[in-house]
Amino acid sequence: MAIKKAEQPGSDKTKYAIEASQVGKSYGDLRAVDRLDLSIPEAQFFGLLGPNGSGKTTTLHMLSTLIRPTEGTLSVAGYDVVKSPVSVRRAIGLVFQESALDRNLTVDENLRFVGALYNLPEHVVRERSQELLELFDLTTRRHARVGTLSGGLRRTLDIARGVLHRPRVLLLDEPTIGLDVINRRTIWRFIERLRQEENMTVLLTTHYLEEAEGCDQVAFIRKGNLIGQGKPKMLIQSLGAYILEIESEAPDRHAELLNPTLGTPVQEGNRLMFCVPNEDFPVAELQRELKSAVHALHLRRPDLNDVYIWLNRQKPRTRR
Numbered sequence: 001m002a003i004k005k006a007e008q009p010g011s012d013k014t015k016y017a018i019e020a021s022q023v024g025k026s027y028g029d030l031r032a033v034d035r036l037d038l039s040i041p042e043a044q045f046f047g048l049l050g051p052n053g054s055g056k057t058t059t060l061h062m063l064s065t066l067i068r069p070t071e072g073t074l075s076v077a078g079y080d081v082v083k084s085p086v087s088v089r090r091a092i093g094l095v096f097q098e099s100a101l102d103r104n105l106t107v108d109e110n111l112r113f114v115g116a117l118y119n120l121p122e123h124v125v126r127e128r129s130q131e132l133l134e135l136f137d138l139t140t141r142r143h144a145r146v147g148t149l150s151g152g153l154r155r156t157l158d159i160a161r162g163v164l165h166r167p168r169v170l171l172l173d174e175p176t177i178g179l180d181v182i183n184r185r186t187i188w189r190f191i192e193r194l195r196q197e198e199n200m201t202v203l204l205t206t207h208y209l210e211e212a213e214g215c216d217q218v219a220f221i222r223k224g225n226l227i228g229q230g231k232p233k234m235l236i237q238s239l240g241a242y243i244l245e246i247e248s249e250a251p252d253r254h255a256e257l258l259n260p261t262l263g264t265p266v267q268e269g270n271r272l273m274f275c276v277p278n279e280d281f282p283v284a285e286l287q288r289e290l291k292s293a294v295h296a297l298h299l300r301r302p303d304l305n306d307v308y309i310w311l312n313r314q315k316p317r318t319r320r
């Protein structure tokens with residue numbers, strides 16, 4: 001990670017909401033999370049990205065003290081998850097893949113219930129609920145039973161529920177999974193609003209990589225290993241100006257043909273993907289040259305999915 005920790009006391013020390021040092025979780029021979037290092041500054045919006053089974057939920061479960069790491073150290077809001085689990089729990093808000101709402105209760109009742117769980121005074125719960133319902137456009141539904149809400153609204157309410165006690169760190173596990181594109185966008189917009197209002201650190205996981213472009217920083221994991229990290233824009237820019245996709249009956253021949261100008265492509269069956277380094281690249285010329293020889297030729301802007309694909313070309317870390 002680019003941010004360096006200042007060691008000297010009294011200096012401008014960056015405060016980290018989450019710090020993981022060589023954190024691992026093994027189930028028998030399986031390393032669900034493999035020596036993960038993370039330093040997430042306070043108030044950052046951080047995306048932990050990776051496909052199904054890559055270790056995202058396991059990481060969040062360790063951060064929320066639900067399971068213990070089998071190696072390394074992990075702290076949240078300055079508290080060690082093993083030594084001070086109660087302080088960690090107090091500092092975090094959790095929204096897991098499974099909804100924590102009672103479907104038979106109304107929106108209001110669900111929020112009041114959380115307030116009681118956290119021992120918040122009634123007037124605080126009332127004010128906070130009001131604010132959150134407005135923030136999330138839920139005010140008109142406050143007396144509706146949760147079971148009658150759409151999937152998108154329920155997820156929204158789950159997030160409101162997770163932040164009612166004003167946690168310093170909010171952990172969201174795939175908040176947009178199973179939602180349609182419109183609801184997914186809405187959820188992202190609400191998370192953004194919430195961040196602006198509350199200034200809290202948000203750690204979110206998703207396997208819809210293209211969604212995470214609004215994060216301040218993202219980390220990619222694969223089979224429990226950290227394989228890349230950075231600001232989304234920088235990571236995308238580092239690939240180049242465009243991705244050129246070619247479908248060809250003779251992909252090997254075309255890969256060889258274009259290699260001198262565009263480097264080694266990523267190959268998936270008959271499809272080749274090249275990074276086009278800059279805007280000035282003579283794409284039209286290339287298109288004319290290749291048009292008759294290939295099935296399809298497509299030029300598009302790179303996104304975080306491409307970053308992941310290119311990161312995957314690198315060799316996995318070898319075990320010590």
Ligand SMILES: Nc1ncnc2c1ncn2[C@@H]1O[C@H](COP(=O)(O)OP(=O)(O)O)[C@@H](O)[C@H]1O
Binds near residue numbers: 058
């Ligand atoms: N309790 C468990 N026992 C055994 N294996 C587990 C357990 N929990 C998770 N795993 C395995 O750990 C890996 C990472 O899982 P998970 O963290 O759920 O991934 P993700 O959330 O990225 O989809 C997977 O291979 C999963 O099968």
Ligand SMILES: [Mg+2]
Binds near residue numbers: 056057058173174
């Ligand atoms: Mg998961």
